[in-house]
Amino acid sequence: STPSGERWCYANVAGYFCFGNGNTRMQYLNGVSGYATDLNATYTNQTRYCVPFADRLVIADVYDQDTSARNPWLMRWSKNGDPTDWTDTSAGWNEFMDSEEPIMGLGVYGDNLVVFRKTFFHLGSRSGQSTSPITFSSNVYGVGNCAPYSIIHAAGTVMWVGVDNFYMMNGSSATAIGDPVRKKFFDIVSDDDVEKVFGTNNIR
Numbered sequence: 001s002t003p004s005g006e007r008w009c010y011a012n013v014a015g016y017f018c019f020g021n022g023n024t025r026m027q028y029l030n031g032v033s034g035y036a037t038d039l040n041a042t043y044t045n046q047t048r049y050c051v052p053f054a055d056r057l058v059i060a061d062v063y064d065q066d067t068s069a070r071n072p073w074l075m076r077w078s079k080n081g082d083p084t085d086w087t088d089t090s091a092g093w094n095e096f097m098d099s100e101e102p103i104m105g106l107g108v109y110g111d112n113l114v115v116f117r118k119t120f121f122h123l124g125s126r127s128g129q130s131t132s133p134i135t136f137s138s139n140v141y142g143v144g145n146c147a148p149y150s151i152i153h154a155a156g157t158v159m160w161v162g163v164d165n166f167y168m169m170n171g172s173s174a175t176a177i178g179d180p181v182r183k184k185f186f187d188i189v190s191d192d193d194v195e196k197v198f199g200t201n202n203i204r
Contacts (some may be wrong), residue, residue: 007149009050013057013083020047043086046070049148051106053113054126054133057083060103072102075115077134090130096122105148107158109169114158116145123172143167143174150199161197
C-alpha cells in the first residue's frame with residue numbers, strides 16, 4: 001500500500017512549475033497572472049508522483065477516468081514541451097499490471113527513468129520515437145522502494161529507502177549505501193513507519 005498521508009510532488013517542465021498533492025487536480029504556476037491554474041481537468045487529478053523526463057511531465061498513481069477511481073499502476077506522460085496537453089500524439093500512458101505492487105514513486109538520473117515498485121523497479125529510457133517516447137528495457141528485481149517520499153535526486157543520481165537498506169542508482173543497478181546506519185535505522189523504525197520516511201537533499 002502507499003502512504004496514507006500526502007506530500008506535494010512538483011516538477012519544472014518547459015517553464016511550467018507543476019505541483020500536486022495526491023488529492024486534487026495538479027496545478028501550475030501561471031507567471032502571467034501570478035496565481036496557480038489547473039494543469040489539466042481530466043488527466044492529472046489526484047497525482048501522487050511526478051518528475052520531468054524527456055521534455056515531458058511524467059505522473060503516476062493518478063485518477064483514472066475510465067474506472068472513476070485512483071489507479072496506482074497507471075503512469076502518464078504529457079506532450080513534448082507542454083505539460084498541459086495530454087491528448088497530443090506525443091503524450092501517452094502505460095499501465096504496469098505485471099504485479100499487484102503499486103507504483104511507489106518515480107526517479108530520474110541521466111537519460112533514465114525509474115518506476116519504483118516495492119520489491120523491484122522498471123528502468124526506462126528515451127525511445128527516440130515521438131509517438132512512443134519512453135521505452136522500458138528491463139525490470140530489476142530484489143531491490144525496490146518502500147518509502148516513496150524518501151526519493152532524493154542529487155549528485156547526478158537518485159537515492160531512496162528500500163525494505164532493508166538505503167540505495168542509489170549506479171548504472172542500471174541499485175547500490176546499497178546505508179550500511180553504516182542501516183541496522184540502527186531498521187531497528188528503530190517499524191515497517192509501517194518506514195513508508196512515511198521523507199528524504200531531503202542537504203547540500204551543506
